[in-house]
Amino acid sequence: MSSKGGLYSLSDWLVLPTLVFSQFAGTSLWFAPNAVVSQVESFGESEIAILVSCVQVGFIVGTLIFTYFALTDRMSPPLLFTGSCVIGAAINLLCVVTTNVPAWAFLRLLVGVCLAGVYPVGMKIAAIEYPSGLGARLGVLVGALTLGTAFPWLVSGIGDKAGLPFEATLGAVSALAIVGAFSVTLVMIPRGDGIGSKTLRQCMSCCFNQKQPVGNPVARHAILDETLPAAAAADLKDDSVEVVLTDDAGLEDGAKKEIDTSGTSFDSNEPIDNTQNQSLSGIAALKVIIGSSEFRAAAVGYCGHMWEIYAFWAHMPSLVNSHSEFHDGVVMGNEAYTSFAVIAIGAVSCSVGGIWSLRAGNEVVPGSAVVAIVSLFVSGCCCLLVPLYLKMSKGVFLFFLLVWGSAVVSDSAQFSSLTARYSYPGLVGTSLTLTTSVGFVISVVSIQLIGTLIDSGWDAGNALVLLAIGPAIGVYRSYMEWPLHRLWFSSNTNEAASRRNTNEAASRDFNSLNGVVDEIQLKIVSHSME
Structure with a gap:
């Protein structure tokens, strides 16, 4: 890209790697305390559910604020991303000064608010930078988010072996988030392309001046x-x-x-x-956003995915512990490393799913819909099979968890891609933020439900089977909008869709030509009358 106004420009290839690293670094704040609760004596299973739910609630509050004021579309995304990361890292670091559960819950709530400026804003930047092939790019970004979610478990495992206190893990995560925050600033702001070039003063003007266009x-x-x-x-x-x-x-x-x-x-x-x-905001923006049937299908699919994923990530360690205890004390390995592997493998599946989305589908069924529906179906099957986990050997159980960990997240980016694709132009960031907000409301319910059932004496496998509700609803609604059987059982689908698109394009060109002719004739008549 060429430089503008004396500002330096960087090659396009540098943008995506920077977004990936920054997304990874910023989202490492998400599960940081969960990875160290085993080192804090006052924390148990119910406290874990509370901490995770507080992050989710904070994220919901943040996304609602961002959605109502359309901040992701009014402010400079890189500045918003950087500020959210830095503040979130500072708040996360405050957890080292106390082990009081209410204090940690409040701090996690604030971190959740900050994360609303990390995950959706990163998707917004990707949607602007890569209008084509968005599913593949978002697949990589969600893979980075997944790896960031798993990262504290890896740091915790290393810290346990090295005998380091939990404060070291929290400090390392906060430092990583700050590095990721300024990486976005250094790469995006100098480009001067309308995404990163706004000054802070211009951002605040856009935020509070309702007459500015979105x-x-x-x-x-x-x-x-x-x-x-x-x-x-x-x-x-x-x-x-x-x-x-x-x-x-x-x-x-x-x-x-x-x-x-x-x-x-x-x-x-x-x-x-x-x-x-x-600019549209508030109820007016909401009515415009939900007006598309395709958008609603993508949103329902995403919400079904959200019912499952965070409850699985939050309570999967309990499943691992129950399996180990049942098999006469056979330990699968360090719990932190197992949790890291099961969550982190989702980073690979997200990237693979993103590449697959470029090759799958046709003009009728988008490739992102194919990947999303198949992934959600596989993870739903895992939900139905989880009650059998105690009958699985150590190796089979680990393989089962890895398959589940792969499928549970690989649909996320594709539903986000579909959301962006069918959003009202000019409100893409707000649409993504709104969908994410509703999804996280649902995730709080499932996290608390599963945690309550496990605390009341339910077996972890029997409790987690309830997560199948989300994939079932999501697959049904998505399949109704994008029937996958049309990919294989309708040989004329591509030909018919191509012919329809050609006819529509020809009709638009003809109408445009008629409009030009009418305008010329009108000007000729006007001149003759003069």
Whole structure:
């Protein structure tokens, strides 16, 4: 990319690795205390559920705030990401000064609020940077999130063997998060492309000035009215362009406007009617977001996934302990290392799923839908099989957990990709944040439900079978929208879809041509009357 305004530019290939590392570093804050609770005598299974739920609730509060004010679409994403990471790391480090459960719960709540500026904002940056092949990129990003979630378990395992206190683990995680935060700043801010170039003062102005447009008004108008290809509209984000818009854009006929496509200002000698381009927030934004059937299908699938994943991650160590105790004290290995392996393998499956999404699917069923539905189905089957875990040998049980750990997270990025794909242009970040927020509300319910059942005497396997509810609902709704059988049992699907797209494109071109002809004729008549 070329430099703009004297600012330095970096190659595109550096953006994704930076996002991956920063996402990994920032999300390592998520389960940091859970990895060290075994070293704190006052913490048990119920305390673990409380700590995890507090992070989820904090994340929900943060995402609701971000969604209502559309902060992910109004503020500079890199600055928002960096600030959230740094504050979250500082709060996480405060856990070293006390082992009081209420104090830790409150601190974890605040960390959850900060994480609302990490996970969804990272997806927002990826959605802007990579309008095509988004499923693959989000697969890598969610893989980084998964690895970050598992990382504290690895640090804890190393610390246990080295005899280090739990404070060392928390300190290492906070330091990693800070490094990841400033990595995004150093790479994204100097690019000056409208994503990272806003100053903090401009960000605050965008946040509290309701007349500022969200996103790229030109791209939004073009995509909604189908007057430009979506890819071409997405390209408008890179440079300020001079365009001519007519009455359908809410401007005077033939008015020529210079548009700053970073979405922060308009420069014109004539007044502009911002009716079509005013930012949406609150109930108005919500109505627009949920208006798409495809969006609703992706959101329901994501919520079904969220019912399962965090409850599995939170209570999987209990499953490991129960299996070890049942088999006459046969220990699978250090609990921290086992937990790390089962969670971290999801990073690999997310990346593989992202690559698969590029090759799977067709014009009717997106590749991301294929990967998401298959992954959710496999993890749902694991939920149904988990009551049999005590009959499994050590090796079979470990293999079962690795399969479950792979499938439980590989659908996350693909549902997020579908959400971004079918979101209202200009509210992609808000749509992702809203969906994530609702999903985390659901995760709190499942975490507390499973934790309560285990504490009341239920076997861990019998309690975790209830997680199958989420995948069942998610697979059903997603399959209704994107029936996978059409990939294999309808030989004419691709041909029919291609023919339909060609006809629609020809019709749009014909209508556009007619509009140009009508405008020329109108101008000729006007001149003749003069």
